[in-house]
Amino acid sequence: MTQPAVPDDLVRSLSPRVLGILLRRGADFAAAEDAVQDALVEAVRRWPESPPEDPKAWLVTVAWRKLLDLRRAESARRHREQRVEREPEPGPTEDTDDTLLLLSRCCHPSLTPGSAIALTLRAVGGLTTAQIAQAFLVPEATMAQRISRAKRTVSGERFDRPGEVGAVLRVLYLVFNEGFTGEVDLAEEAIRLTRQLSAATDDPEVEGLLALMLLHHARRAARWTASGDLVPLAEQDRRLWDTALITEAVGILQEALRRDRLGEYQVQAAIAALHDDAASHAETDWIQILEWYDELLTHSDTPVVRLNRAVAVGEVDGPLAGLREVERLDADLPRRDAVAAYLHEAAGTRGEAARLYALASERAQSAAERDLLIRRAARLHAKDG
Amino acid sequence: MTKYLLLKHYRGDHEIAPGGLTPMDQWSPEEIEAHMAFMGTVIEDFKQRGEFVDAQALSPEGTFVRYDGEGRAPVTDGPFAETKDLVAGWMVIDVDTRERAHEAAAYLSSAPGPGGEPIREWIEVRPFLGDAPGVTE
Numbered sequence: 001m002t003q004p005a006v007p008d009d010l011v012r013s014l015s016p017r018v019l020g021i022l023l024r025r026g027a028d029f030a031a032a033e034d035a036v037q038d039a040l041v042e043a044v045r046r047w048p049e050s051p052p053e054d055p056k057a058w059l060v061t062v063a064w065r066k067l068l069d070l071r072r073a074e075s076a077r078r079h080r081e082q083r084v085e086r087e088p089e090p091g092p093t094e095d096t097d098d099t100l101l102l103l104s105r106c107c108h109p110s111l112t113p114g115s116a117i118a119l120t121l122r123a124v125g126g127l128t129t130a131q132i133a134q135a136f137l138v139p140e141a142t143m144a145q146r147i148s149r150a151k152r153t154v155s156g157e158r159f160d161r162p163g164e165v166g167a168v169l170r171v172l173y174l175v176f177n178e179g180f181t182g183e184v185d186l187a188e189e190a191i192r193l194t195r196q197l198s199a200a201t202d203d204p205e206v207e208g209l210l211a212l213m214l215l216h217h218a219r220r221a222a223r224w225t226a227s228g229d230l231v232p233l234a235e236q237d238r239r240l241w242d243t244a245l246i247t248e249a250v251g252i253l254q255e256a257l258r259r260d261r262l263g264e265y266q267v268q269a270a271i272a273a274l275h276d277d278a279a280s281h282a283e284t285d286w287i288q289i290l291e292w293y294d295e296l297l298t299h300s301d302t303p304v305v306r307l308n309r310a311v312a313v314g315e316v317d318g319p320l321a322g323l324r325e326v327e328r329l330d331a332d333l334p335r336r337d338a339v340a341a342y343l344h345e346a347a348g349t350r351g352e353a354a355r356l357y358a359l360a361s362e363r364a365q366s367a368a369e370r371d372l373l374i375r376r377a378a379r380l381h382a383k384d385g
Numbered sequence: 386m387t388k389y390l391l392l393k394h395y396r397g398d399h400e401i402a403p404g405g406l407t408p409m410d411q412w413s414p415e416e417i418e419a420h421m422a423f424m425g426t427v428i429e430d431f432k433q434r435g436e437f438v439d440a441q442a443l444s445p446e447g448t449f450v451r452y453d454g455e456g457r458a459p460v461t462d463g464p465f466a467e468t469k470d471l472v473a474g475w476m477v478i479d480v481d482t483r484e485r486a487h488e489a490a491a492y493l494s495s496a497p498g499p500g501g502e503p504i505r506e507w508i509e510v511r512p513f514l515g516d517a518p519g520v521t522e
Contacts, residue, residue: 112481114386115435136386138438138479146435366515 010055011040012126013196018059019123020098027067029105030151033123035070039063099124099200103193104164107171108154115150116171117178122147124196125189135184165203169265172197176213187217207256208266214249215272218242230368234281246276264299267292286315303333311339319347334365338373345380354380388438388479389486391493392509395445395471406506407499416499423496431478431489442474477513486510 015036022032039062043055052058106120118136121127127135133143176190194210222236231237253269271292278284293309307329314322322343329336341356354377361373409417431437451460476493480486490508498504 114479114481117386118435136479137388142432142435142437142479144435145433149433149435364514370514 011043014056014059015040015126016102016124016196017056017098018063020102021060022063022067023105024098024101025064029155030148031067031070032063033151035063035066038066099196100165100168103168103172103197105154106150107168109164109167110153111150113171113174115146115153117175118143118146119150119154120171120175120193121186121189124193127184127189131184135178135186165201165205168197169205169209173209173213173265176216187213187220191217204256204259204261205263205265207252208263208269211249211253211256212265212269212272214245214252215269215276218245218249218276228368230372232372233275238279241276246273249273249276262295262299264296267296267299271296284315286312290316303329307333307336307339311342314343314346319343323347334363335360337363338369341373341376345376350380350383386479386481387483387486387515388477388513389483389489390509390511390513391476391478391486391490392511393473393475393493394507394509395473406504412499416497416501419497419501420504427493427496428476430492431476436478436480436485436489438477438479440474440476443472445471445473447471483512486512 018039019032019036022035023029027035036059039059042062043059047055102124103120106123107116111119118132121132121135122129129144129147130140132147133140136143172190172194175193176187178186178190191210191213194206194213198206198210218241219233219236221242222238222240223231225231249269250273253266253273256266257270271289274285274289274292290309290312293305293312296305297309307326310322310325310329313325320343323340326336326340326343337356337360341353341360344350344353344356357373357377357380361370361377364370364373409420412420428437428440449462451462453460478486478489480489487510490510494506494508495503496506
C-alpha cells in the first residue's frame with residue numbers, strides 16, 4: 001500500500017473530536033492534548049499495517065490508555081495502589097459532537113485574543129505549532145510557549161458544559177481576519193472550524209458568521225491586484241467574485257434569518273450579501289444596507305459600526321449627510337480620516353479629500369492600506385495640477 | 386497581536402537617562418555583568434510569555450551609502466562620528482496590546498547600570514504595519 005499512513009484530513013478532523021471526548025470524561029486539558037498527540041504518533045506507525053475499522057474509536061481508546069499510563073506513572077510515585085483503575089473504561093465512542101465544548105474551552109474569556117487564537121488553531125484546528133508560528137511570523141519556540149501558557153490557563157477547570165457561543169464566534173472571526181500570510185490559509189481554516197461548529201450547534205448566529213465569512217471570502221480574488229495592491233470594494237472587478245460561494249452563503253443566511261433570532265453576525269452578513277448581490281457599485285441597494293446598519297446598531301452600537309454606517313448614509317442622503325455622521329465620531333477612531341476623505345471626494349471638496357487621505361495614510365494599520373491611501377491622495381493632487 | 390520594535394539608541398545630544406550615564410567602559414566588571422545578565426533575563430521572560438520575536442545588537446560602527454548615478458561607484462561616507470543618534474540595537478515582541486508593549490519597554494529600560502541602579506534609558510516603541518488589513522471594509 002502506498003497511500004499515506006494517516007491521511008492529513010482525517011487527522012485534522014478527528015483529533016479535536018477525540019480531544020473533546022477525553023475532556024468530557026474529565027481529563028485535564030494539557031494532559032489530554034498530549035495523549036491525543038501520542039495516539040496520533042502511534043496511528044502513523046500502526047495504521048499502514050492494520051488500518052482500524054473505526055479510526056475515531058481507535059484513537060479514543062489509545063489516547064485514553066496513554067492518559068491512564070500518564071496518570072499511573074504520576075500516582076505510582078505517590079501511592080502504591082492505583083486509583084485510576086476505577087476510571088470509566090473507554091467503551092464505544094459517543095456520537096455527541098464536542099466541537100462547541102472544545103471551542104469554548106479554547107476561547108475561554110480568561111485568555112487574551114492572541115492566546116485563544118493560538119490554542120484554537122492547535123487544539124481544534126489540528127495545525128502544528130510550526131504552522132501556527134509561521135502564519136503569525138513568530139519563532140516556533142515563542143508560539144509553543146504561547147500555546148502551553150494558554151493550556152495552563154484553561155487547565156484545571158472542570159470541563160463539562162459549553163461556554164458562551166459569542167466568545168467562540170469572536171475568536172473565529174479574528175482568525176478569519178488574519179487571512180492568508182503563509183503556507184496556512186487562516187481564512188479557510190476559520191471557515192472550516194465555523195462549518196464544524198455550525199454542524200454542532202443550533203444558534204443561528206453561527207450560521208450568520210459562516211455566511212459573513214463566505215461572503216467576504218467570495219470577493220478575495222478581486223481584492224488584490226496581481227502586484228499585491230489592495231482594491232477597495234467599489235473598484236473591484238466583480239466578475240472575479242466566486243458566485244458559487246455567494247449562492248451558498250445567501251442560502252445559509254436565509255435559513256438562519258428564518259429562525260427569527262437575529263444577531264450581529266446575521267446582520268453583518270445581510271449587509272455583505274447586499275454588496276455581493278450588486279452587479280456594480282452604482283447598483284448597490286444602499287437604502288436596504290442603511291436599514292440593516294440601523295438594525296446592527298441595536299445589536300452592537302460601536303464607533304466602528306457608526307463609521308461604516310456613515311458611508312451608507314453618504315450613499316443614501318448624500319456625502320454631506322455622511323460627513324455629519326463622521327464628525328460626531330472620535331477623531332482618534334481608526335479609518336475615520338479615510339472615510340471622511342472618501343466622502344469629501346464624493347462631495348467634490350478635493351483639496352480637503354487629498355489632505356485627509358494623506359493624514360489617513362499616516363495612521364493606516366497595514367502597509368496595503370497605507371499604499372492605497374497615498375495613491376488616492378496623489379491622484380487628487382495630480383488632478384488639481 | 387501586533388509586533389512592536391523596541392529600539393535602543395546611543396544618544397549624544399541629550400541625556401539618555403536621568404542624571405546622565407557613565408559610559409559602559411567605566412563601569413565595574415560586576416556592573417557590566419549584572420547588566421548583561423539582566424538583558425538575558427528580559428529575553429527569557431519575553432520567550433516564556435510567548436511574546437519574543439527577535440533581539441539584535443548593532444555595532445556602533447557603520448557606513449552611509451548612496452547611489453551616485455549609473456555606472457558609478459556608490460558614494461560612501463561615515464561612520465559619522467558626530468552623529469547625534471545611533472541605533473544600538475532592538476528587540477521585536479508580539480503582544481496583545483499597546484499597553485503591554487509599553488510595559489515590556491519599561492521593563493527593558495529598568496536594566497541595572499552603575500551601582501546597580503536602573504539606568505532608565507528611553508526605549509523607542511514602534512508598532513509594525515501589518516502585511517494586510519483585515520477583510521472587513
